[in-house]
Amino acid sequence: MTAPSTPITDLIRLSGKTAIVTGGAMGIGYGICYRLAEAGANVVVADQNENEANVAAKRLADLGFSATAVRVDVAAEPDVERMVAGAVDTYGAVDILVNNAGIYPNILVMNMTAADFMHVVNVNLTGVFLCTKHVAQHMIQRGGGGRIINVTSIDALHPSSAGLAHYDASKHGPGASPRTSRWNWRHTASGSMRSPPVGSPLLASRPRKAVRRCRRASTWTTWCRHSPLGSP
Numbered sequence: 690m691t692a693p694s695t696p697i698t699d700l701i702r703l704s705g706k707t708a709i710v711t712g713g714a715m716g717i718g719y720g721i722c723y724r725l726a727e728a729g730a731n732v733v734v735a736d737q738n739e740n741e742a743n744v745a746a747k748r749l750a751d752l753g754f755s756a757t758a759v760r761v762d763v764a765a766e767p768d769v770e771r772m773v774a775g776a777v778d779t780y781g782a783v784d785i786l787v788n789n790a791g792i793y794p795n796i797l798v799m800n801m802t803a804a805d806f807m808h809v810v811n812v813n814l815t816g817v818f819l820c821t822k823h824v825a826q827h828m829i830q831r832g833g834g835g836r837i838i839n840v841t842s843i844d845a846l847h848p849s850s851a852g853l854a855h856y857d858a859s860k861h862g863p864g865a866s867p868r869t870s871r872w873n874w875r876h877t878a879s880g881s882m883r884s885p886p887v888g889s890p891l892l893a894s895r896p897r898k899a900v901r902r903c904r905r906a907s908t909w910t911t912w913c914r915h916s917p918l919g920s921p
């Protein structure tokens with residue numbers, strides 16, 4: 690990963706805090722893990738791909754950061770419960786959850802099975818619900834507050850490809866649910882971040898035309914106007 694120009698500690702200090710990042714083994718998730726760890730947080734790299742999660746956590750530890758790996762399928766509630774309990778056992782508490790794990794297989798609606806559709810919804814939407822539920826329960830029980838951040842997609846607002854109907858539908862929910870969540874609990878801030886295209890391993894497999902369309906300045910400007918980063 691290219692070293693960011695602004696030292697993160699000039700922006701935020703997270704010493705003593707613990708963050709779980711789902712889908713943290715690679716791509717955007719690993720970038721988030723890196724920056725949180727750089728800010729001083731203990732980072733739990735939570736990913737379905739156990740090997741890559743271990744590699745990512747070791748890479749962070751070798752840089753002198755505090756990181757551990759856990760295998761989780763965010764769509765499976767027992768996995769999610771184990772992930773949260775493990776983080777609490779290891780670090781004492783969870784202060785930050787980044788719901789980043791997501792999949793975007795390209796399939797035209799006419800060729801899509803109900804199982805294809807449900808798989809994407811289960812990971813991208815049900816997974817966010819399950820992780821949010823169990824981390825929020827812990828944060829409320831502990832009484833120390835916390836932050837829950839959902840990584841959604843600009844594609845939910847500005848579709849870039851014919852094969853992403855299931856993905857775009859699944860990404861609307863994590864964008865909207867924090868507004869409802871804030872009425873469910875008071876002391877935990879939650880928000881969503883609509884990511885523009887980022888050169889991650891999965892994106893590298895997307896049709897180039899779709900990626901170019903998404904990067905158009907007009908799309909970017911509209912996105913920034915409607916969705917300022919950081920507003921919970």
Ligand SMILES: NC(=O)c1ccc[n+]([C@@H]2O[C@H](COP(=O)([O-])OP(=O)(O)OC[C@H]3O[C@@H](n4cnc5c(N)ncnc54)[C@H](O)[C@@H]3O)[C@@H](O)[C@H]2O)c1
Nearest residue numbers: 712716717737762763789790791842884886887889890891
């Ligand atoms: N790359 C982009 O341009 C882009 C744009 C908009 C939004 N996003 C969103 O950003 C997030 C990360 O995307 P990325 O491009 O870095 O993807 P990626 O494929 O590079 O990384 C996704 C990670 O999630 C993990 N994962 C997949 N299913 C999982 C599951 N069920 N449980 C736990 N982990 C699982 C994968 O093993 C992988 O490590 C996704 O939510 C994606 O929708 C990406």
